[in-house]
Every structure is written in C-alpha cells, then in structure tokens.
Amino acid sequence: MSVSENTPMAADRSVFLRSKIKIILTGSETKEEAEAALRAPINIPRYPHFNDVHEQRVHMKQKLAAGFRLFAKFGWDEGVAGHMTFRDPEYPELYWVNYFGQSFSQVRASDLVLCDHSGAIVRGNYTVNKAAFVIHSAIHEGRPDAVCAVHSHSMYGKTFSTLGRKLLPITQDSCAFYEDHSLYDDFGGVVYTPEEGEHLKSALGQSKAMILKNHGLLTVGSSVDEAIWWFISMERCCMSQLIAEAACTNGFEGLQLIDHEVALGTRGNVGDKQAGFFQFQPMFAQIVKEQPDLLE
Template sequence: MTVKAKVSFKPPVFQTVEEERQHLKERLAAAFRLFSKFGFDEGVAGHITARDPERKDHFWVNPFGVHFSLIKASDLILCNHEGEVVEGDLPVNRAAFAIHSQIHAARPDVIAAAHAHSVYGKTFSALGQLLDPITQDACAFYRDHSLFDDYTGVVHDLEEGRRIGVALGDKKACILRNHGLLTVGKSVDEAAWWFITMERSCQAQLLAQSAGTPILIDHEGAQAAYNQVGNSNAGWFQFQPLWNRIVKEQPDLLD
C-alpha cells in the first residue's frame, strides 16, 4: 500500500485561539529542527519568534541554551515585551528579546521573525550590500529587503533592536551588516522559508561573484519573478514540503 504525502495549498483556519497557539508552537519547533539540519545553528546564537494569537504583545521563542535540534513544541517559552518569561522555566536570549520585541512592536502585520548566524548569510553580510537579482530564487527579495548598515556588538539594547526595526521597514528581510540575516512573515512557515532561501541566495551570489561577474536579471524579469515567488502565500507554501519531511523524520518535535 502506498501512502501519499499530504499537500495543503492554503494556510489553515482555526476554530479556537488554543488551536492556533498549538499550531504556531509546532511550526516553530519544526523550523528550529530544520534550521539545525541545514546547519544554521551556531552555539547559542539564533532565534525564531511567533506572536501569540491572543496576547499580541507576547511572543513564543526558543529557550536560551537549548540546541535547535532538541527543541519540542512544549519547550518553547512565552515572553512579553518587557523581557519577562511568563510561560516556561528557562530564560530568554537577551538578544532575541531586544531584536524581536522591537520587530513585533514596529510591524503589527508580522507574526513571526527569524534570525540565525548561518555561514553564508553572515559571510554575505560582511560585504555590506544587498542581494542582486541573479537567480529566480533571489528575485523573491527583489526590492523587498534592506540593509542595516551598522554594527555595534551583540544586540542587548532595546534601542539597537528599534534601529534594526527601522532598517527593516516594510520589507520581508534585512541583512544585518557583519552579523547575519533577519526575515519576517505572516506565519512561522513564511518567515522560516524566507530565511532558508535567503541563506541559499547569499551562497549563490558569493559563488557567482567568486567565479566572475554575474549577469543581472532585468527589472521586468525580476519583478515578474518576484510577483510569483516573493509573495506571502508563496513563502508559506514553499515551507510545506519541509514541514512534511521534518515531522516524518522527527515526530517528537510535536510533543
């Protein structure tokens, strides 16, 4: 008997806040497991957050010091915008609070935000430039990402988080110079996918630049590609095969 993979073409609709909250936490746990599988973990650095569906000034986040590969839905902690952990036994990463509290405050349309010290993202960030439209996948960020052109050390200050929020503006992603990548979305799925594909786009541009002078896609072509692969629904949908894969491989993440 052949078991067919489940394919969903639309984001789910929830009947209760509790159901939506559990969904968010499961997707967060899956995103952390995927980030670990893709090598986006660097010691205790990195965080993904999801705004609580009921308490809008609270967000779910990974507990400080727990490896991405071990995170379960039940391990996630709930933090308010004052930096207090209101659910969970472990502390919050202060950088996660400083950055994400300000992103969520500045962008009410954002449900989730992702940041990690991935190899190609932090390497590309050292160039202090934006991604060029040199591939179809990179066009997902065409005119829809920004550069935080500053570095003042590890982000522990709310003012620094606020400045990152200002640099992000209304975009889906921001390159933090000498630091790494930051992506946001209307779902955990979307924010996680933008990070994954942005990391790969950084890798592709670094490789292309090392081999020669990349040929840029013209404005019309880049805009057309963006309209197809850079919208919110496309970002959500691209994550679904990865969700199916990681849940099948590591079902304990749902615990």
C-alpha cells in the same frame, strides 16, 4: 495567520484543475471508477482552518519547533546564538521563543517560552536570550503585520553580510527579495540596548528580510511558515551569489542581472506571502516524518 484564513493558493498560475478528457485506464479501473475519477475534487493547497485559538497556538508552536529542527539539520545553529519568535494568536503583545541554551536540534513545541516585550517570562521555566528580545520586540513593535521573526548565524548569510551590500537579482529565487530586503550597516556588537533595537526596526522598514552587516540575516512573515521559508531561501541566495561571484574574474560586476521589470514580475510570483507559506510545507512534512518528537 488568522483563525478563519483558508484562502487557496493564489494561483491560477500555480495549479491546474480537473480535465474534461474522458478516458478509461485499461486494466487499472472500471468504467464506473473512471467516471468517479472525473467527479472527484482536486485537493488545492490551502491555509489551515482552526476551530479555536488553542488549536491555532499548538499548530504555530509545532511549526516553529520544526523550523529549529530544520536549521539544526542544515547546520545553521551556532552555540546559543539565533532565535525565532511568533506572536501568540490570542495575546499578540506576547511572544513564543526558544529558551536560552537549548540546542536547535532538541527544540519541541512544548519547550517554547512565552514572554512579554521586555523578555519577562509569562509561561515556561527557562530564561531567554536578552539579544533575542531586544531585536524581536523592536521588530514586532514596528511591524504589526509580522507574526513571526527569524534570526540565526547561518554560514552563508553571515559571510555575505560582511560585504555590506544587498542581494542582486541573479536567479529566479533571488527575485523573491528584489527591492524587498534591506541592509543594516551599523554593526555595534551584540544587540543589548533598546537603541540598537530601534535602529534595526528602522532599517527593516516594510521589507520582509534584512541583512545585518557583519552579523547575519533576519526575516519576518505574516505566518510562522512564511518567515522560516524566507530565511531558508535567503540563506541559499547568499550562497548562490557568493559562489557566482567567486567564479567571476571581476566579482559581482561580471554577473548577468535579471532585468528590473522581469525581476519585479518574478517577485510577484515567488515572493508573496502565499508563496512563502506554501514553499515551507514540504519541508515541514519532511522534518516531522524524520523527527516526530518535535510536535510534543
């Protein structure tokens, strides 16, 4: 997300503008107030505008911290496993990440560590998970458009990954990933080698999400918000499909799939970067209200 980006939500399909119908809500407003209401602007959701790169950096760190708090709230933390990174807006070759060993439930914006491609610490006093940077440095290197990358060992994501196949278009939500997620089917243990990182980068390709067989999920986005939302949504899609398959007597072959053209069209509505960004905003507002210390 650039400093100047303030594009409104795309959506002639998502928002309505002011009606021209003239009414007066009897007992609730005067004639003058009713006329003023017709002239009042409609607040259309927009990307934030930043006055400088420092303001943007703080905002992005707060969004990432919120992502960790949400994951902890959802029970998607697993010991010291899992990590999220985003490119620094001033130095895009450097990345902010959670430090190794900190509970997702305690991450604050000020706790994030700035690292280079090798995982060496540029700012911060804690070390980072080596696997985090083998994975994330390769992903960011291969995807210049990926501002943020998210990976965690969430329950339904890692469970679905054991099937060694992709999500099916069985719900409107899963259509967001239709023909836009990949499968990495060569699990080789904890990711420590650069070669493994290269394989992950190749498997992801230009998709926004990937299922790592016997491991879990990974998502990327052009904003912190988008990458976190795709992970949340994909985890829930894995949950939905596992439940649906369990209810079928003949497994996934009994599921009613959404037609190819309809799935593609639906992806255009619910699977683009604007949709990913704005879907995250209510969750961000909710977790900040519940846990305001994450902004520190």
